[in-house]
Amino acid sequence: MQQPQFVEQAEPEEVFGLLSDDNRVAILRALWNGDEPIGFSELHDAVDIGDSGQFNYHLKKLVDQFVTRAEEGYELTVAGDQINGAIESGSYTTSGRMEPIQLDSLCSCGGTRTFYYEDELATIECDSCSLTARYDIPPSVFADCDHEEVPTVAGRYLRTVIERLHHGFCPRCDGPAEHTACQFTDVPGWDEEEPEDNPLGNPRELPIVLHECRQCEHKITSGVQYSLLTHPVVVAFHYDHGIDIRDCSIWEFTSFMDRERVRSTDPFRASTVFTVDGDELTVVVDEEMRVVETIPDEAT
Ligand SMILES: [Zn+2]
Ligand SMILES: [Zn+2]
Numbered sequence: 001m002q003q004p005q006f007v008e009q010a011e012p013e014e015v016f017g018l019l020s021d022d023n024r025v026a027i028l029r030a031l032w033n034g035d036e037p038i039g040f041s042e043l044h045d046a047v048d049i050g051d052s053g054q055f056n057y058h059l060k061k062l063v064d065q066f067v068t069r070a071e072e073g074y075e076l077t078v079a080g081d082q083i084n085g086a087i088e089s090g091s092y093t094t095s096g097r098m099e100p101i102q103l104d105s106l107c108s109c110g111g112t113r114t115f116y117y118e119d120e121l122a123t124i125e126c127d128s129c130s131l132t133a134r135y136d137i138p139p140s141v142f143a144d145c146d147h148e149e150v151p152t153v154a155g156r157y158l159r160t161v162i163e164r165l166h167h168g169f170c171p172r173c174d175g176p177a178e179h180t181a182c183q184f185t186d187v188p189g190w191d192e193e194e195p196e197d198n199p200l201g202n203p204r205e206l207p208i209v210l211h212e213c214r215q216c217e218h219k220i221t222s223g224v225q226y227s228l229l230t231h232p233v234v235v236a237f238h239y240d241h242g243i244d245i246r247d248c249s250i251w252e253f254t255s256f257m258d259r260e261r262v263r264s265t266d267p268f269r270a271s272t273v274f275t276v277d278g279d280e281l282t283v284v285v286d287e288e289m290r291v292v293e294t295i296p297d298e299a300t
Contacts, residue, residue, distance in 0.1 A: 032084040037073030092139040115151040155250035165211040175215025207270030224272040225253040241276040
């Protein structure tokens with residue numbers, strides 16, 4: 001990957017090696033819990049490393065990657081903040097199984113859908129068809145929420161992940177992420193042997209958005225509707241019907257079947273239909289998810 005001159009990249013193993021010492025983690029935690037910037041002796045007092053030479057040695061190892069030194073003292077870099085964030089997030093684990101919750105919005109087949117959360121995975125299943133969706137969600141997201149709020153909070157969290165991806169940032173490593181709209185069958189790992197009675201219909205006719213991080217190669221797929229929730233035509237269509245789309249549950253926008261289809265492959269065009277109060281708006285996108293056409297109340 002080409003880097004601008006002010007960005008340098010170290011080997012990941014080397015970076016991880018910097019953290020392979022309890023004393024260094026203690027320094028990062030002291031900066032996180034203290035009132036930055038923190039002076040040398042105050043920081044030394046905050047950690048349990050008696051020898052000042054030892055303390056200095058470990059602190060120096062952290063400077064650049066995780067800590068910066070300013071005139072007033074030491075501060076965490078963004079990566080230093082994120083390491084602490086990961087430690088906080090990692091302090092939550094899932095224990096046991098959450099009681100499933102029925103969602104208010106129906107599947108596009110008309111069936112009711114149930115939300116499950118287990119092993120850091122949110123799963124939505126329809127009781128009438130085999131349509132299932134799965135999303136990775138860290139347990140820290142639910143730290144302060146009541147049981148019945150879990151699907152709403154999960155939906156809000158997913159919106160932030162998708163928005164972040166659409167602005168071009170990987171949710172895992174903050175590296176540059178790209179997205180492409182394509183046929184369902186173009187997604188790496190698509191199983192050609194999938195059964196014919198796929199509830200989604202013919203997978204070649206179904207569009208999906210594939211997000212890929214150029215730095216860590218993390219891949220995430222999302223529906224076309226999800227990816228358009230902040231587009232002005234979609235926001236305005238809802239607003240004109242008196243709806244602030246930010247207040248809508250993301251689960252209203254998850255059904256593929258009759259709402260999303262590939263219209264042509266060369267050039268690639270896919271469309272999705274938003275419906276409010278019986279009015280419809282068909283939004284047509286190209287492979288870069290640019291809106292190329294909007295069609296009100298298209299006969300389908
Ligand atoms: Zn269904
Ligand atoms: Zn990444």
